[in-house]
Amino acid sequence: MSRYDRIDTKLVHAGEPRPRIGGAVTVPIFQTSTFEQDSDTPYDDIRYARLSNTPNHDVLHAKLAALEGGEAALVTSSGMAAISTTLLALLRPGDHLIAQRCLYGGTHDLVTKDLADLGIEHSFVDGDDVEQWARALRPTTRAFYCESLTNPLLEVADLPSIVGFCQSHGLVSVIDNTFTSPVCFRPLEHGFDVVLHSATKYLGGHSDVVAGAVVGRSDVVEHVRQKLNHLGACLEPFGCFLLHRGLKTLALRVRHQSGTASTLAHFLSKHEAIATVYHPSLATHPQQARARALFDAMGGVLSFTLKDTSVPVERFIRKLDLPVYAPSLGGVESLITRPARSSHAGLSAKAREELGISDGLIRLSVGLEAASDLMMDLHQALDPSEDERTT
Numbered sequence: 001m002s003r004y005d006r007i008d009t010k011l012v013h014a015g016e017p018r019p020r021i022g023g024a025v026t027v028p029i030f031q032t033s034t035f036e037q038d039s040d041t042p043y044d045d046i047r048y049a050r051l052s053n054t055p056n057h058d059v060l061h062a063k064l065a066a067l068e069g070g071e072a073a074l075v076t077s078s079g080m081a082a083i084s085t086t087l088l089a090l091l092r093p094g095d096h097l098i099a100q101r102c103l104y105g106g107t108h109d110l111v112t113k114d115l116a117d118l119g120i121e122h123s124f125v126d127g128d129d130v131e132q133w134a135r136a137l138r139p140t141t142r143a144f145y146c147e148s149l150t151n152p153l154l155e156v157a158d159l160p161s162i163v164g165f166c167q168s169h170g171l172v173s174v175i176d177n178t179f180t181s182p183v184c185f186r187p188l189e190h191g192f193d194v195v196l197h198s199a200t201k202y203l204g205g206h207s208d209v210v211a212g213a214v215v216g217r218s219d220v221v222e223h224v225r226q227k228l229n230h231l232g233a234c235l236e237p238f239g240c241f242l243l244h245r246g247l248k249t250l251a252l253r254v255r256h257q258s259g260t261a262s263t264l265a266h267f268l269s270k271h272e273a274i275a276t277v278y279h280p281s282l283a284t285h286p287q288q289a290r291a292r293a294l295f296d297a298m299g300g301v302l303s304f305t306l307k308d309t310s311v312p313v314e315r316f317i318r319k320l321d322l323p324v325y326a327p328s329l330g331g332v333e334s335l336i337t338r339p340a341r342s343s344h345a346g347l348s349a350k351a352r353e354e355l356g357i358s359d360g361l362i363r364l365s366v367g368l369e370a371a372s373d374l375m376m377d378l379h380q381a382l383d384p385s386e387d388e389r390t391t
């Protein structure tokens with residue numbers, strides 16, 4: 001299989017059992033908690049669903065490792081399970097973590113509350129400010145945590161410099177690759193040690209499964225796997241099946257969504273009712289050159305603000321026909337949300353303002369609808385003369 005290095009082929013074929021199980025073209029769901037053992041089965045070879053070693057887990061692990069170019073992978077019961085289990089495997093009380101500012105809300109709370117309760121310290125830094133990283137460094141610093149594209153402003157940190165910084169200071173570099181997916185960006189190819197995913201988003205891709213993934217070197221993934229066995233956040237067999245099924249179309253979906261997101265970003269940036277648009281495909285994006293150098297596609301999420309701040313954002317969102325007003329991203333249906341009310345609701349208004357997340361900011365996760373239909377829908381919802389429209 002390693003002969004075929006295109007991601008489209010890997011999505012379909014990598015990790016699939018040969019010979020196929022019972023001749024089945026797709027891997028059947030092994031809806032069983034435990035498996036028969038022989039009298040001489042070594043303890044480590046016992047198959048049990050919590051140990052993430054059923055055939056449904058095995059195929060996903062091999063496929064995800066191939067997609068990200070890692071030695072090994074592990075699936076978990078959610079993206080937060082991947083993140084918390086990995087950080088708990090890497091960090092001990094007294095250790096220190098450097099983390100990019102503006103993390104996913106759940107990760108931010110994990111670091112500032114749960115890890116802090118355990119005596120694991122942290123410093124938040126700007127993803128672009130190398131000198132700030134050096135000032136944050138302590139003798140106890142163990143790891144650097146960042147995201148490939150930040151939520152909701154779609155910023156791209158100086159990822160190559162983060163890798164270099166970690167290598168020169170003996171830190172583990174950890175990156176949440178949820179927003180880009182391996183179709184747009186493969187951090188391990190750029191020297192990152194550990195890649196994390198909320199597979200709930202693009203990897204699953206159909207808004208019907210909550211799952212997570214960890215990919216990296218075998219020794220690191222094995223360490224996380226042991227922690228996961230103890231903490232128990234395994235992905236159950238039906239979740240494995242849904243994730244496996246969703247993954248096969250990842251490249252088609254993400255390329256299409258990235259293309260539509262770029263089209264909509266350009267359309268919105270020229271629209272008179274729009275103040276600012278955030279998407280790495282735009283010339284106005286501060287790290288467009290970096291995104292182009294690192295990413296194969298720019299991702300399917302964009303954010304924007306309305307020019308007229310007296311227009312209630314809720315009214316605009318309610319006027320849209322197609323995007324579903326819901327948190328999350330990466331599904332086949334477009335999803336629209338207000339980060340100040342969802343992913344970043346836990347932060348104080350002041351903290352949000354410092355991060356540049358205004359109350360009026362709108363985030364759109366582009367689905368698989370026709371770009372022209374999404375454009376038509378945005379156009380009618382932005383048209384003030386339509387405000388009296390009855391629905």
Ligand SMILES: *Cc1c(COP(=O)(O)O)cnc(C)c1O
Pocket residue numbers: 078079080081104106107147151176178179197198199200201210211212
């Ligand atoms: C959604 C998300 C998570 C958390 O994933 P869950 O599957 O909801 O636990 C983590 N990181 C990012 C970037 C996300 O978008």
